[in-house]
Every structure is written in C-alpha cells, then in structure tokens.
Amino acid sequence: MANVLGWLVSRGNNTEAFVVSSEETFDVIIVGAGCLGVATAYYLQKNSPDKKILLVERTLAAGQANTAMSAAAVRNMFASSTNQLLTDTSIKYFEYVQEELGYDLFFEKTGYLWLLGEEQFNHESVKVWMERMKKSGISHKVYNKEELKAMIPNLNVDFAGDEEAELMNLHEVSYGLFGADCGVLDPTRLVEYYFEEFTKISHVKPRFGVNVEKLLLEADPKLDLPGEPYAWQKKKVNGVVTDKGTIRADVVVLATGTWTNALLDPIGIDSLTKGKKRQLFVIHAEDKEDLQALLDVKGFNELGSIPFTILPSAGVYFRPQLQERGFWIGCGDKVGRAYKYIQNDEDMVPESSYYENSMYPVLSKYFPAFLGARPVNSWAGGYNYSPDRIPFVYLECGVLVVNGASGSGIMKADAMGRIADALYRGEAEAELYGGKKIPSNTLSIKDRDVEVESV
Ligand SMILES: Cc1cc2nc3c(=O)[nH]c(=O)nc-3n(C[C@H](O)[C@H](O)[C@H](O)COP(=O)(O)OP(=O)(O)OC[C@H]3O[C@@H](n4cnc5c(N)ncnc54)[C@H](O)[C@@H]3O)c2cc1C
Secondary structure, eight states, X not given: OOOHHHHHHHHOOGXXXXXXXXXXXXXXXXXXXXXXXXXXXXXXXXXXXXXXXXEEESSSSTTOSHHXXXXXXXXXXXXXXXXXXXXXXXXXXXXXXHHTSOOOOOOBOOOEEEEEOHHHHTSHHHHHHHHHHHHHTOOOEEEEHHHHHHHOTTOOOOOTTOHHHHHXXXXXXXXXXXXXXXXXXXXXHHHHHHHHHHHHHOSSOOEESOOEEEEEEEESSOOOOTTOOXXXXXXXXXXXXXXXXXXXXXXXXXXOGGGHHHHHGGGTOOOOOEEEEXXXXXXXXXXXXXXXXXXXXXXXXXXXXXXXXXXXXXXXXXXXXXXXXXXXXXXXXXXXXXXESSOOGGGGSOOHHHIIIIIHHHHHHHXXXXXXXXXXXXXXXXXXXXXXXXXXXEEETTEEEEEOOTTOSTTTHHHHHHHHHHHHTTOSEEEOTTSOEEETTTTSSTTOOOOOOOO
16 A cells, blocks of 8 residues: 555645745746746746746646636637737747647647628628738638538538527527637646746746735835825835735736736726636537537648637537547626626636536537537636736736736737736837737736727
C-alpha cells in the first residue's frame, strides 16, 4: 500500500511557504493567474528583465478559474476593428507558438460557422460586420442553404409545419457565415505556456493560495498625517493586503476578471464591468452513428470535422471536441440570465435543468442527431462583460487593470498582455504579434477609442 501519511509528514507544513514577509517589496504585483494574468506577467518580465515581478493567485495553480471553464474557441470574426485586431494577432501568435516553437496548444483550425436565418443575414449589423471583416482582410465565406444541407446532412434547415419550432421562436437556417482562420485550443496548455515562459525569466517565485483582500491605497506623497489620504491629496495604490500579509509594489496589476469589483470598489474606482454565468455540457458521440457523422462532417477544414457552430436561435452553440470524440454545448443567452456584480460560488455550478429545458430542445431541433443525448460532464463559470464588449486595459493610481474580456479572453490574451506591458513601460503604442501597432490607451476608460462590438 502507498505510504500516504509518510508523504504528508515529509512534505511538512506547506502553508508556511505562502507566508508573506511585510518587508518584501516588488516592482510589480500581478493579482490573478488566469490567461490574462500569466500573459501580462510574461510580457512585463520579458520587456523589463530587471524588474521584480510577483504573481499572486488565490487558487493553488494558474488558470484554475474561468480560464479553465472556457470553451477556448478562438475567432477573429468580430464586428469591431479593435476586437478583430486583438484576436487576429493573438490567434496568429498561438499558431506561431504551436508551429514554430513546437509548444502544443492543441490548437485546431476547425473554423467557426454562424448559422443564420434570412432576416438575420440581411440585418444591417451583419452587413456592417462583413464589410468590416472584408476591410480588415479577415477570411470569411458565405454558404447558402443548399450548400449547407449538402455538407451537413444532419442539419435541419426547414421548420415548415413544425408548430413546436414556431412556439420556440426558431429561425430557419438560410445561410452560413464561415471563418476558416478560427478554431479551438486547450486553455490549460495556453496558461502553461505563458506561465512557464514567465517563470523561466522571473526573479520571484509566484505565490499560490494567497487571497488579496484589499488594495493598499495611500497618500502620494505620504505626509504621515492621521487618517490620510484626505480628499485633497493625490492617491496611489502601493501594494496589496492579503490573507498572508501585506506586500508592497510600485504597480499592482489586477487580472482578476469577474472578481475585480471586489478590489476596485472599496477604493472608489469603477471597473464598469459585470459578470454573467456561462455553462458547458459535454456530449460524447460514442457509438451514436449520427453524432459520429456530424462530428466528422467534411469540407470545412483540413481536420475533416464540423466547425465550432453557432445556431441561429437562443444563443446555443457547440464546439467539436475531437480528442474526446464529442461536443461541448454552450449558450450565450441574454435577457433572462442575470448579470452578477461579483462572481460567487453558485455561478460555478452548472444547472442540469438549463441543458434539459433551454439548450437541448433547440439543439435537437436543428440537429436531430442530438435527440436523446445526455451530458456526461458539465461545468460553469463567468463572463466578465464591459459595456461595449471590448476589453479594458488601463493604468490608474498605480493599478493596471486588465479585464472586461466579455467572454473572449482566451482569444485576446496575447494582445491584452502586450498592451498592458506597453502601458507599464509608458510606451504610447503597443506592438502586437506580427508588427501591427495600437495606441496603448485605446482600451482605457478615459481615452477609450473603440467601436461597440455586436457579435
Ligand atoms: C463557459 C465559458 C465559456 C467560455 N468560452 C470562451 C471561448 O470559447 N473563448 C474565449 O476566448 N473565452 C471564453 N470564455 C471566457 C474566458 O474564459 C475568459 O475571458 C478568460 O478566462 C478571462 O481570463 P482572466 O484571466 O481574466 O480570468 P480568470 O481565469 O477567471 O482569472 C482571474 C484569476 O484571478 C484570481 N483572483 C480573483 N480575485 C483574486 C483575489 N482577490 N486574490 C487573488 N486572486 C484572485 C482568480 O482566482 C482567477 O484565477 C469562456 C468563459 C466561460 C465561463
């Protein structure tokens, strides 16, 4: 029998390793080791090699929170030129990491397929979306109903005479808008990549199991008066108060996603973001011939698989999971799903009734292959929405905020990390992968210069 207790004794009291000395000071503390925190950590350290950068995270490893809950689909098919730039350059970097550096991110170019009804396709917003993609050189192709029917035999495009479909407000499928440069990857591998690259060049061991309770806001300069800072004093965040002690730094990066309000509100900075619960349910194709055939649909990509597919109704989508031979089913529902100011434990629990009552009926109407299919696994997390669905990256009073990815933080992580680094170094422009540049303050609250995102 394995000597488990002996191992525990020899390991000692691990919590001691996490105790923080109040004497410790750093150039930068990064709070949050999700995909945005680790990408930021890497670019900061890479471009400021002498700086002491501490990464702190309250869970016991990097990428365990919403990053791990993600469908990890990546697309450059956005309507706003800002999101196009952030995602297109990030995806190209992921490809470079996998193809040139040989670090497998399990990035698979499945493509992205939006199934749209006649009215949806002809809507002004879709016209603008396609025009902007054309202008930016984002690859996309339109399939008509007949082409889709021929390529995806199991797809139900016609609901004529189907009273249930009418009751459910389902749009018939008239078009497919397809992006070949989109795909899926493994979010854990992505986090591991940035984390490993960061720790190779960092001078400071990251600390896990450390909860940041508040930001240390002080008068700037400190006059050591009782109760300062006063309203007339300048103020600056000079570190963080954690459950293991206080740590000081010149700059504190908040990559805390859906928990950012808990840290910014008490010091009077409005993050302008809020969360929404999102869930994924896993269906295995197993021995179901129809589901196997759907997974193996040919003609869209070199993998010979169905693309990441978004249905025309109710926000239901699925991601092919080729290693598992199955599908991850999700839903981006709008009205009826509450916004959450700060994500809580309940938001991390999937609801089986949500799959059964909301997703399954829609899914199986469009794809009868899913009839009778029951999830073998499920999980939940939160999106961190900004009002215009474009992320935030800004530096204010010593806090560098990197959040508001609005449900697409994996696919924007590289660009957001580079912009955060440029802001930290006081550069007017950030250089993204491939050499494209963006003003460093584009994603700020005060000097924001973006188009509202509509897809
Ligand atoms: C179901 C679902 C599907 C999704 N699908 C996609 C997709 O297909 N493509 C895509 O690009 N994105 C997707 N997303 C969104 C994506 O997961 C997020 O945009 C991304 O993970 C945000 O990265 P982050 O680093 O801000 O978040 P997180 O991974 O949540 O990281 C924040 C970290 O901060 C830590 N933290 C917070 N507060 C404190 C504190 N006080 N002290 C210490 N540590 C703290 C947390 O523990 C956490 O590790 C999806 C999300 C969900 C929930």
